[in-house]
Amino acid sequence: MSGALLEIRDVCKVFDRGKSSEVVAAHHIDLTLRHGECIAVVGESGCGKSTLAKLITAVERPDSGQIVFGGEDITALRGAALRQKRQQMQMVFQQPMSAISPRMTIGRFMKVPLENFRVVEKREMEAEVDRLLDMVQLPASYKSKLPHEVSGGELQRVMIARAMAGRPALLICDEATSALDVAVQQDIVGLIQRLQRETGVACIFITHDLSLVRQVSQRVVVMYRGRVVEEMPSDSIVSRSLHPYTKLLISSVFTVNCDQSAVPDVRPEDARVKKTADACPFYGRCPRGTAACGEAAVALHAVPGDAAHRVACPVVLKELNV
Numbered sequence: 097m098s099g100a101l102l103e104i105r106d107v108c109k110v111f112d113r114g115k116s117s118e119v120v121a122a123h124h125i126d127l128t129l130r131h132g133e134c135i136a137v138v139g140e141s142g143c144g145k146s147t148l149a150k151l152i153t154a155v156e157r158p159d160s161g162q163i164v165f166g167g168e169d170i171t172a173l174r175g176a177a178l179r180q181k182r183q184q185m186q187m188v189f190q191q192p193m194s195a196i197s198p199r200m201t202i203g204r205f206m207k208v209p210l211e212n213f214r215v216v217e218k219r220e221m222e223a224e225v226d227r228l229l230d231m232v233q234l235p236a237s238y239k240s241k242l243p244h245e246v247s248g249g250e251l252q253r254v255m256i257a258r259a260m261a262g263r264p265a266l267l268i269c270d271e272a273t274s275a276l277d278v279a280v281q282q283d284i285v286g287l288i289q290r291l292q293r294e295t296g297v298a299c300i301f302i303t304h305d306l307s308l309v310r311q312v313s314q315r316v317v318v319m320y321r322g323r324v325v326e327e328m329p330s331d332s333i334v335s336r337s338l339h340p341y342t343k344l345l346i347s348s349v350f351t352v353n354c355d356q357s358a359v360p361d362v363r364p365e366d367a368r369v370k371k372t373a374d375a376c377p378f379y380g381r382c383p384r385g386t387a388a389c390g391e392a393a394v395a396l397h398a399v400p401g402d403a404a405h406r407v408a409c410p411v412v413l414k415e416l417n418v
């Protein structure tokens with residue numbers, strides 16, 4: 097199927113931390129995900145990745161803007177209508193152990209969504225659990241195991257199988273590989289790729305680790321302080337990224353392959369720097385920043401000749417004559 101599965105339109109979310117302190121977790125976010133597409137969302141801790149996932153699944157409500165899923169505006173959905181939509185979008189988190197009761201068998205755990213969503217007839221339930229476990233390459237004998245009897249990677253497979261039980265159109269993996277060691281991370285990434293191919297599920301792969309991005313996703317979205325600062329095809333992130341913040345992220349991951357002379361010398365945030373609300377959020381740390389960066393509003397613009405590549409850096413956009 098082609099066309100947009102998810103459209104995030106001009107979404108803003110500010111958290112009030114009391115005593116006139118607030119956190120801008122999403123600032124005018126515009127993002128489209130096609131059916132069956134996988135995008136990676138990257139950025140350092142606290143930049144708003146999980147908030148974005150919560151806004152999509154309506155765990156958090158936007159202050160303004162719209163979330164359109166499957167052609168329907170779900171921003172104001174409540175109750176049964178919202179639960180029905182949520183079946184279509186499932187999340188997998190970093191800590192599988194905290195998502196399952198230690199005394200619940202994996203088989204029982206897998207049946208919960210099958211019962212809730214009435215995916216199959218009661219008599220087909222066992223076979224469906226077997227099928228889902230098989231889909232993530234776990235034997236049916238795992239149904240009788242307790243969470244502590246399987247490895248972290250296996251338990252994450254169970255989470256993914258359970259997330260797939262309601263036949264979702266969208267799987268959101270929020271740091272789903274972050275607690276696993278490197279070899280197991282690769283297994284999980286391979287599994288997500290295969291599920292995408294075999295079921296056509298779209299995926300939002302949230303990570304602070306850039307090294308997995310090219311493998312798992314077609315497109316990458318780079319966030320900084322609640323903004324999307326760059327969006328581009330994943331396979332060219334090392335060679336063609338333009339935003340100084342993206343370059344900083346890359347330099348911290350691909351230290352071997354990356355031309356270090358091209359890495360900007362990023363300084364700590366300069367507390368004296370004054371920024372307007374819509375100015376570049378990276379200005380206080382950016383080695384390329386000019387006074388204008390702190391004043392002018394900045395938004396994503398397409399790179400000329402490459403509609404799939406958008407960047408929000410005043411300096412870069414000026415150089416590109418955008």
Ligand SMILES: Nc1ncnc2c1ncn2[C@@H]1O[C@H](COP(=O)(O)OP(=O)(O)O)[C@@H](O)[C@H]1O
Pocket residue numbers: 111112113119120121139140141142143144145146147148
């Ligand atoms: N419920 C909340 N109340 C107040 N602040 C929050 C809440 N949820 C997230 N935040 C803040 O919003 C910012 C973005 O958080 P989050 O989306 O969890 O970032 P990430 O997932 O990228 O690490 C952080 O500064 C975080 O402290």
Ligand SMILES: [Mg+2]
Pocket residue numbers: 145146147270271
């Ligand atoms: Mg998070």
